Amino acid sequence: MNLSIQKVMKEFETRQGKLLALQETSLEIESGEFLCFVGPSGCGKTTLLNLVAGLETPSRGEIRSNGQKITGPGSDRVVIFQEAALFPWLNVIQNVEFGLVGRMGAGRRRDIARTFLNLVHLGRFETSYVHELSGGMKSRVALARALALNPSILLMDEPFAALDAQTRDLLHEELQEIWQRTRQTILFVTHNVREAVRLGNRVLVFTARPGSIKKEFRIELPRPRDINSAGVLSYAQQIQRELREEIEKVLKEEVDREWTLKKADFLRPAGIDLGSGI
Amino acid sequence: MGVSVQRILVGYLISLVFGIGLGLLVGRFKFLDETVGSLMVGLQVLPSICWLPLAILWFGLSEAAIQFVVIMGALLSIAIATDSGVKNIAPLYLRAARTMGISGIDLYTRVVLPAALPSVASGMKLGWSFAWRSLMAGELLFVSVGLGHLLQTGRELNDMAQVVAVMIVIVCVGLFFDQLVFARLERHLRRLWGTA
Numbered sequence: 001m002n003l004s005i006q007k008v009m010k011e012f013e014t015r016q017g018k019l020l021a022l023q024e025t026s027l028e029i030e031s032g033e034f035l036c037f038v039g040p041s042g043c044g045k046t047t048l049l050n051l052v053a054g055l056e057t058p059s060r061g062e063i064r065s066n067g068q069k070i071t072g073p074g075s076d077r078v079v080i081f082q083e084a085a086l087f088p089w090l091n092v093i094q095n096v097e098f099g100l101v102g103r104m105g106a107g108r109r110r111d112i113a114r115t116f117l118n119l120v121h122l123g124r125f126e127t128s129y130v131h132e133l134s135g136g137m138k139s140r141v142a143l144a145r146a147l148a149l150n151p152s153i154l155l156m157d158e159p160f161a162a163l164d165a166q167t168r169d170l171l172h173e174e175l176q177e178i179w180q181r182t183r184q185t186i187l188f189v190t191h192n193v194r195e196a197v198r199l200g201n202r203v204l205v206f207t208a209r210p211g212s213i214k215k216e217f218r219i220e221l222p223r224p225r226d227i228n229s230a231g232v233l234s235y236a237q238q239i240q241r242e243l244r245e246e247i248e249k250v251l252k253e254e255v256d257r258e259w260t261l262k263k264a265d266f267l268r269p270a271g272i273d274l275g276s277g278i
Numbered sequence: 279m280g281v282s283v284q285r286i287l288v289g290y291l292i293s294l295v296f297g298i299g300l301g302l303l304v305g306r307f308k309f310l311d312e313t314v315g316s317l318m319v320g321l322q323v324l325p326s327i328c329w330l331p332l333a334i335l336w337f338g339l340s341e342a343a344i345q346f347v348v349i350m351g352a353l354l355s356i357a358i359a360t361d362s363g364v365k366n367i368a369p370l371y372l373r374a375a376r377t378m379g380i381s382g383i384d385l386y387t388r389v390v391l392p393a394a395l396p397s398v399a400s401g402m403k404l405g406w407s408f409a410w411r412s413l414m415a416g417e418l419l420f421v422s423v424g425l426g427h428l429l430q431t432g433r434e435l436n437d438m439a440q441v442v443a444v445m446i447v448i449v450c451v452g453l454f455f456d457q458l459v460f461a462r463l464e465r466h467l468r469r470l471w472g473t474a
Binding site for chain 2: 053054055072073074075078079081083087088090091101102130131132145149155
């Protein structure tokens with residue numbers, strides 16, 4: 001499913017007046033692409049994701065998927081949220097099959113749900129309750145739930161942000177593996193530059209608010225990618241440089257007009273000594 | 279005793295259906311919330327026994343009057359608890375459900391109601407005790423058959439034993455239903471939600 005974002009702009013009404021979250025943006029996304037959005041806080045990347053999901057409507061412009069205009073949320077564009085958003089009144093397998101209820105018989109539904117639960121390696125936890133799962137497990141169930149719907153587009157909003165580094169690493173591998181098999185279009189929002197480089201075909205860097213696409217990087221590395229490889233690191237550094245400027249802008253606004261990101265300043269404490277008491 | 283229990287079961291079930299329905303509507307529609315919502319809270323403060331004279335005027339000395347009092351006791355607390363439950367649902371659940379293609383009535387039955395259930399359950403428990411109290415008050419004051427009436431005749435006949443015996447029965451019936459229904463519901467919800 002290819003996506004065409006045409007001159008989309010989004011404004012919000014707040015108590016302080018109109019807030020321009022996303023400047024006029026246009027973007028073409030090919031079917032089967034893995035696209036990552038990185039940017040400072042408040043840069044509109046989540047807003048753009050919500051617009052594609054249909055959870056918000058653009059103030060101007062339109063988004064078309066396969067030529068059809070997007071007017072609201074739908075199961076062809078499933079979102080995976082940062083907080084997993086699993087339903088606590090259902091157990092794990094019921095959560096995974098949630099989107100499928102009403103579309104097919106109970107037996108087939110259960111089979112499909114089991115397949116995807118096994119895909120994320122949680123087959124043993126079918127009847128567990130949501131509160132009994134760890135953060136990483138919740139993310140995997142959320143992933144299984146979304147995949148079970150076989151959406152054309154998977155929208156992931158910082159899905160691994162709340163996890164520890166090891167679990168995140170594991171999930172990156174699982175996600176890569178799954179994507180190489182299913183080849184869905186994925187839009188992945190993250191703050192973590194190396195994660196973006198490891199996973200994406202293209203990485204789009206957003207400017208600070210009001211956000212727009214600053215620069216696009218095509219990641220031409222073979223898969224599967226190792227997060228510590230030289231290739232990933234080199235791309236990550238380039239992207240980080242672009243991002244730094246934007247982060248500085250955000251910090252200036254939030255902290256202090258005079259603030260700048262000094263190079264490695266934080267590594268040198270005031271009472272530095274060379275070890276001999278000099 | 280059978281008569282009393284029957285009365286309360288009928289009255290309570292009606293309160294449950296309409297109370298939850300009302301609570302859902304008030305929770306959903308801002309217009310209703312601003313008009314009916316505040317009215318609900320106000321009326322709830324009124325002791326249910328105060329509905330009795332009105333009930334008798336409207337329905338005469340009949341079963342309907344008693345039922346009316348029981349319903350007025352329970353319905354509003356259930357509605358208020360449901361309304362509060364609906365309003366306090368994490369918006370995240372609704373957004374997640376919508377991106378999975380759920381909308382309309384489906385959204386209500388499969389997401390809103392289950393998500394609000396812990397709140398509704400505590401409202402149900404409260405409503406039950408109000409209903410039971412209203413029933414006893416009503417029966418005490420004017421009706422011919424039932425536990426409340428037995429209490430009254432005991433008093434008239436100066437029969438202390440009867441009075442105390444009936445009181446014990448009333449407590450036991452209340453506890454029985456609590457254990458049978460509400461404690462089970464609460465335990466079940468606690469297991470699912472982790473705390474509730």
